[in-house]
Amino acid sequence: MNKGITRVAAGLLCGSLLLASGCAQVAPWQRGHLGSDVMSWDSNALKRSLDDHIHSSKEASSGGFGAAGGGCGCNG
Amino acid sequence: MSQQQKPLTAFAVLSAAAASMALPVADAQAEARPDERVISYRNSQYQEDDAPASRTFNGVTDRYSVNVHQLGFDTPIADDWYLTSELQYETMSGASPMQTYENSDGQSVLVMSGASIDDTRIDLKLAPTRYFEQGTVGGSVAISSENDYQSLAAGVNGSLALFNDMATLQGGVSLAHDTLSPTDPELSTARQQADGATKTTVSLFQGVSLVLNKDSALNLGLVATHSSGYLSDPYKTDDRRPDSRAMLALSSRYRHYLRWGPGQENGWHLDARWYQDDWSVRSQTLTTRLVSRWTGVHWRFELTPMLRYYRQSQAAFYGLEQTPDANNPHSSDARLSTYGALALGLSSELGWKAWSLSLDYQTYDASEGLALVGDTDKETPGLVDYQLFSLGVSYQY
């Protein structure tokens, strides 16, 4: 499992960096849209923390989307 | 104090402004430390639908309802430091399933905990972040306390902007240590065995955000988690799970900007997650949102419909035998069965100057049939459907 994780992690890192260097450059001042609030990766912190908490306590999966699981007595 | 101040000349005013800008302005500014303080409060009502009476052994059908108070405070604490904090207090009451078994007619029968459980949980999280020119370094500590469960967690994380901010790498490690102390240990040997038992979780996270073009961006993430210790549920009958669990989740998030008219903008979000663990649970999650925002001079309004689909396949040791072999791992917990769930949500937020008011609704329906692929003919009455209603207010200064 650990070897598998290392490989997947290395693959993801290399792949994404290749992808990044292959992307057309978007100048910082052309990124106005990307900085808009409607584009945020996460919804507001309180909403996100409760939604994650509920989903991970009702489902067998946890983690993903930039966060680790754990921290409550609701064994899934 | 009597001396009257001479009005500044235009030159004095303008040269002060020019002095602050004439020198190099870095054009590749990674994430900048936010300047504002934000206080927010949110109250949520979580209500599970009743369990189906026809499939309930002892006639107890009312399930969990939870009232959650969340208080958030975010503030700059030093030159390049920003602190986010959250205090959560929840009170829960209701019954939860103790066991599900298949009767001689092939129907699944749900045994609910007889007495209503009343518990409170208090949860505190602190996360300071240091902002650098090209990235961030942050830490987090969290403590969670319930009548029958204590959890301590800590972590570090960081981000690094590369290629003129075209790509941002993220990474983190977190560690959690939980201690169980089940209520009413005299009710079962499982509860007695679990008293004082611990569980340790280590989690590694790695991710990258990419600017695809001027209207879209992609984030990829990988989380590897390992838990060991007491992983069973002491409140359930014949619940014996392995004492370690290795989990891997791969996630991707896509954002696309759309504009339909002046003063109006939209972000289309598509999030996907693939998960698997060595209990042989596999799951797929797909979430989509459309954030629509209307902006005026002093006000803004945001409306976000959300659709989430989740499916999973059962753990290797999931089973519905009424008296399973005591030497093998076993659980009849519906959360380890094969099922699918559909959630629908609508969030709204109205902002006026520094204030904002939010109203959210979410409905969640889980069923065996929604698993779509690999569904079993076993009924799983222990699955929950719930509604979540939240009201929030926040102030920035």
Add this chain to the structure above:
Amino acid sequence: MVTREVIQEVAEGLWRCHFTALGGPCELHLGCDDRRLTQQAAAAVEAETRRIEAKYSRYQPDSVLSQLNARAGLACPIDAETHQLLNFAWLCFQQSDGLFDISSGVLQQAWDFRQPRLPEPQTLQPLLRRIGLERMQLQSDQVQIPADMELDLGGLGKEYAVDRAAAVCQQLGIRSGLIDFGGDIQVLGPKADGSPWLVAVRNPAQPDQPLAGLPVYQGGVASSGNYERGFDLDGRRYCHILNPRTGYPVDYWASVTVVSGSALLAGCLSTIAMLKQATALAWLQQQKQAFLAVTTDGRQHRWPDQPSVE
């Protein structure tokens, strides 16, 4: 990026570099012993100038400025640099009692300076109603302008580019030199022998003749004049510097030249002086910055009294 700057050594340790950007000639006169460093500086200055041009040109549809204008009516996220420029423009507006207004560019739609013809009042009136920077809502990370407003950084962009070019040279360690982007000038530092640079001021009556030479050791020089663009009609000069309240050209000064800490400061002070008409003289004197102003009837005013070499 293709560099197009031309470099020649005009005297020992004095280099002249030339390229075209921002709609005109851009010249660097650098005092430096090292050819490679000079080349590096010229390339870096050109790259920085083109960056600013691409970011703030109103002729390029994907520039930040064009995007702000296209998104008029909507709060737009802006970066620190854009905030600083807009904030500077706002201060100019405030300090000039509303005369220096980066939203007054719409008046160009009524004035075509290639033909000696006055605009009809009915074309001018609706344009005047669209002007007024007081309606801009500027915050550190976002700006919102009314849907009918259009911003034009033409009055500040070139001066800002000169100052940035000077900063680029200074970062590379070049301390002696002069940067001249079409008459907007920043002096990095005195010549190698310690003598000042002599900056020629045009004679507004005969723009190809110098009126005076200003010795400058360090700082910015900018002129604003009625000779740059405009036409003559019935014995009157109609120039491109327009009063945002009347929509008509100013006519008191033929040119105002200011020497100040940077090209940006010199540029905005000289333009505000042109717009302030007759009241500009007292105002300029209060600023305690060296200036040379010439009225349309040829009278010269200067401070300090002997700053120039005739």
